Amino acid sequence: MTDLYRPLQSLCEGHWFKLICGASYQHLASIRDLTLAYTLAGADCIDVAADPAVITAAQEAIQMATTLNIPDCNLAPSVHPDFLAAHRPWLMVSLNDGEDPHFRKAHFDADRCPTDCPRPCERICPAQAIAFPAPPAPQGVIAERCYGCGRCLPVCPIGQIITEATVVNPAQILPQIMALGIDAIEIHTQMGRVAAFQRLWSAIVPHCPHLKLIAVSFPDGEDAIAYLWTLHDVIRATWSGPLVWQTDGRPMSGDLGKGTTHAALKLAQTVLTEGPPGYVQLAGGTNAHTVTKARQLGLLTPSGQSVSREPGPQRTIAGIAYGSYARAQLRQWLETGLAGEGEREVRREDREARGLFGERLWSAVQAAAALVSPLKAGLVVSLEREDRFSQVPSPVAAARPP
Known part of the structure; x- marks a missing residue:
């Protein structure tokens, strides 16, 4: 494990951005499109369902993002393959220890x-x-x-x-998803499920040497802090790597209005000061207003400083996860398709068709970057058009037959 990993560095510096595709979302074309656009926009983590087909779709999009370069599309320097090869996001899979609204x-x-x-x-x-x-x-x-x-x-x-x-069967699914090379696992739990959590965690432990991060997603509720401390003790008995606490304020609601972000912020404030050690990440109702509200509450890590992982008033959030709101920002491209069509077009010799794909891709990346960039202000390459990449041949086109 090393802090040279870009996603881990983002956690340490407080500007981790996670895209939540959905723990039960299985529309492969949309998953490819979402993953492609947000990878190019600078996401640190892509969170998907525990489904081999879904994982493969996301991996294909990440690979496409790290090799894609289309003549005449004038993409930004931050989406150049040399940049992306060193900044590819981690792929996370969500599991649950019991009934959960995300798994239905x-x-x-x-x-x-x-x-x-x-x-x-x-x-x-x-x-x-x-x-x-x-x-x-x-x-x-x-x-x-x-x-x-x-x-x-x-x-x-x-x-x-x-x-x-749906409750996942860890004995059945874990060997399949680990064989695909995922980077992280997130466990969705709720208060009072210590025994169920322990059973799921016991199934995950043998695979921990191959993981870079463990996350726990939980809602607000009575005795939430005491429950998290219990889970912390269970996890730390066998895992010493990065641990993220995801405060799931108001699940799957970020696209409903700006007020949905308050629940996640309120829960995060409590976890930051009283919860167990680890990185605290917002989710559940997050939207375009979340960064502004978090800054007003003093929850963002000042530039140049590191996130404190120990509870107390000095602790700040490590990042933000976006689900329904992130999908809503790309709705028009999800309806018409992006990644699959793009692969077909970049293999063609028709420069006009390839240019049209580049323009669609550029528009989608700009929309994604509008959500990513406020959290990473001053930390990522500006998404400005530059002609200097317009003549670089496409590795995708070169690697595949017409």
């Missing part, structure tokens, strides 16, 4: 829907995971798009929408 999907029988239903579920879904195409196409929830936010549940006029929870 909505379900309903579309045949029961009234013919005159205004379909509020379809309109309210932030992931376009509910659709009613013309028969014979299947109607209802598109499972791979649903990430379990639950917004559709209360709006159904006949109250028929339910959620189906």
Whole structure:
């Protein structure tokens, strides 16, 4: 383990940025697009579901980001492959020790829907995971798009929408995901689950030598601090590496409005002063207002200083994770596709087509960077267009047949 790892350095300096694709989100094309854009924008970590196909999709996008260079697209110096080869994000996989809102999907029988239903579920879904195409196409929830936010549940006029929870089987999934070369594991837990947490942790321990980081995600609740100290003792008995406490304030709500960030900040303040040692990272309701609010509360680490990992008034947050809000910033590109189409275009000799892909990619990266850069102000290369990379041949195009 070394502080020369860019993601670990970001944690130590308080400007760690994590993209949350979703613990139950399995739409592979969107995962590739999100990972590609946020990798190019400077993300330190990509958090995905414990699904080999999802992990592979994210890895493909990271690899594409670190080798991509398209003539005439005028991408920024910070997305040049020489820069990205030394700054690739860590890939994290989320597991749970019991029922959790992040590990569920909505379900309903579309045949029961009234013919005159205004379909509020379809309109309210932030992931376009509910659709009613013309028969014979299947109607209802598109499972791979649903990430379990639950917004559709209360709006159904006949109250028929339910959620189906999933608890991962560590004995089955851990060998598969570790074989793919992931960098970190995040455990989602809730107060009162010490025994369940210990069982899951025992399954993870044999794989710890191959991991760079462990994270624990938890909601607010009674006796939360005491619970975290218990988990800290369980983990530290066998793990001495970086440990992140993710304060999941208001899960999957960041795209609803600026006020959703308050719960994560409030929980973080308590954990910073009273919680166990480790890095504290915000999540759950984070959005474009989070950095500003954190700065106003004195929770950001001053430039040039290191994050304190010990509890007390001097402790500051190590970073911020963004999920639903990060996805919302790229909605237009997720709808039209980016990464898969890009791979096809960069293999073509048509410079105009390749240029069009570059322009779409540039626009998506700019949108992602607008969320990343406030946390990393002054610490990353500015996303300015430069023509000096426009004539560099594309490694992707050279490595693959037309």
